[in-house]
Amino acid sequence: MTPDVMIVRLTDGTLSEVLPRISDVDVQTSRQRISAFLSMRTAYELLPESGKVVALDVDLPVKQAFHILHEQGIPMAPLWDFCKGQFVGVLSALDFILILREYFLGVLSMYFRHCSSSLPILQLPICAIPVGTWLPKIGESNRRPLAMLRPSASVTSALNLLVQAQVSSIPIVDDNDSLLDIYCRSDITALAKDRAYTHINLDEMTVQQALQLGQDSYNPYELRSQRCQMCLRSDSLHKVMERLANPGVRRLIIVEAGSKRVEGVVSLSDIFKFFLG
Template sequence: MQAGPYDSMKDISLKILQSSVSTVPIIHSASQDGSFPQLLYLASLSGILKCISRYFRHSAGSFPILQQPICNSLVKRLPQATTFLFYLDITALAKDKAYAQIHLDEISIHQALQLGQNANSSNAFYNGQRCQMCLRTDSLHKVMERLANPGVRRLLIVEAGSKRVEGVISLSDVFRFLLGI
């Protein structure tokens, strides 16, 4: 699967979503017969979202949908007992070898966040860089900007005061909403 330099961002986004791949190569061939193809770019949902966010950064107020709090339809609700291993990437924990300090199949997301909030904890593997958070009241545009950061694939939606996990929103959730699929 590939795309060309004149394909729309919508078409490329649909290819990524429908094929469940992380990137699509953007290929250009100067010749009529398609020989000598050149790789121009590897398109990803986060890269496309970054372009969209940058484009609307100063005009987001002109589009009311971007200023509204994230919709309930975008949020995947997580029960409090959902285990850390179930939803978050284990590779994010590998850098600090945190996986050796905890039992991933026994710790809930809520417990992991609490450990990370406690700076004195010997298991303080969580920091805001590994697992981004947002509030239910954050605007769609703010959520899009956070998801456009490299390596961020999902945001935990937390309660403002307690940091209790209320749900998750992913890149694909936002694109499905924006594309109406």
């Protein structure tokens, strides 16, 4: 029997089909070739034929531009200036929040300076509005379940949950469901640091270890102040939007006062879809 072939013996003593044995050298060579291939290609070159790139004309009305983002299910799109023949910026869900804050929510507000009662919904508590993802109450089955994980969960389970739950982040909680951290889609890029993905097993690596790996690239203060922004279910929609308008804040974890038990998550996209849906 050659060293690169493995025969599987079944429990009844019979032999199954011959399977190739993959050596460490073959694995390392394959990884190097894939890495070299990706290093020599641009993201645009590898865009699948069934994929699409959405660009917005700078002359589009703001309302139409945001509706396109909503309909296409994308958080942002580049802005194309036909006169200059180049991209001149990016429009995102955050811009939607900033525009609302600047022209509708502020005290130097241009349109609603004397008509605060025109938007009474802004004063309602976030729990009274159909926005965000919440833990279902007893007997309640119409809400999408809130995805949460323990720090000991594997990275593989976190990645699977991000896809299955169709969310951009997952709260990481202790045994009492109190907030410890969050794991985001963007945290996956930390695995590319020093080519960490080539020498780790995602089934064995815990979420806590993966987050620690990413902390090396961030200031610990920024990690907590931006990643784990929180709010209470009693906070008004206005207050929530004000916090989401801060640079770097993409979502708020809704927690119980005192215990920090996670009750839900509200994101920029949630607010965006709520107003345009």
